[in-house]
């Protein structure tokens with residue numbers, strides 16, 4: 255987890271909203287209403303994934319992929335497809351949805367203004383998966399001041415221009431920390447964390463660690479809870495895993 259110096263002196267409070275791939279393909283009118291209501295009091299930054307779109311593109315190319323700890327192992331032949339799908343397809347789709355709803359959205363990815371500078375997380379295990387080293391948070395802050403809603407795709411770049419695949423939840427939590435957000439909302443296709451048929455309204459680190467160890471939290475929920483816990487530990491006041499109506503699980507201390 256990267257640390258950043260405070261630049262937030264007179265700025266409005268900020269919320270980072272991460273839209274999971276499954277959610278962003280079916281945003282409804284109520285979501286945009288909720289979004290605009292939040293804009294009254296907060297500056298909003300969107301980060302997004304695109305797992306389902308990547309899966310479709312890989313299938314079309316007859317490429318099978320595997321995950322380790324909820325992260326897609328991204329081979330040489332896959333990284334171009336991942337990059338093209340997230341930057342060329344998912345990001346403009348989302349920007350256009352937001353724009354049509356009257357939101358002044360601007361699409362970005364890790365290459366723009368050196369937004370997400372990365373190194374390989376562990377090339378032997380994950381291939382071209384990035385670990386965030388720096389975030390150009392000033393660029394995000396300037397766009398917010400100019401009235402834009404930055405919409406950030408989860409593609410990072412190494413210093414020598416290699417694109418790296420980063421999990422969308424990880425980008426969201428890193429961005430939230432970099433801009434010292436008041437709140438991080440991880441919007442997904444379920445109403446937060448469910449354990450043995452019970453939706454959890456709150457969850458602590460201790461509970462989450464147990465649930466992961468026992469296999470109640472698995473797959474794509476793992477980077478979500480890990481990012482959420484990192485943000486909470488680093489002082490982001492509110493961290494939630496929610497559905498598209500923004501209700502779900504609040505991650506709490508203890």
Ligand SMILES: Nc1ncnc2c1ncn2[C@@H]1O[C@H](COP(=O)(O)OP(=O)(O)O)[C@@H](O)[C@H]1O
Nearest residue numbers: 274275276442443446447448470471472474475
């Ligand atoms: N304990 C859990 N509670 C709820 N969902 C879970 C849990 N463990 C794993 N999941 C899975 O995590 C998924 C959300 O992660 P993911 O598919 O990566 O979403 P997104 O595309 O929004 O990032 C859920 O749809 C569910 O299948």
Ligand SMILES: CC(=O)N[C@@H](CCC(=O)OP(=O)(O)O)C(=O)O
Nearest residue numbers: 274275303304305325326421422
């Ligand atoms: C490294 C890694 O796992 N990257 C993700 C990036 C997309 C993502 O995170 O999409 P969701 O938000 O829909 O899960 C992937 O390749 O699927």
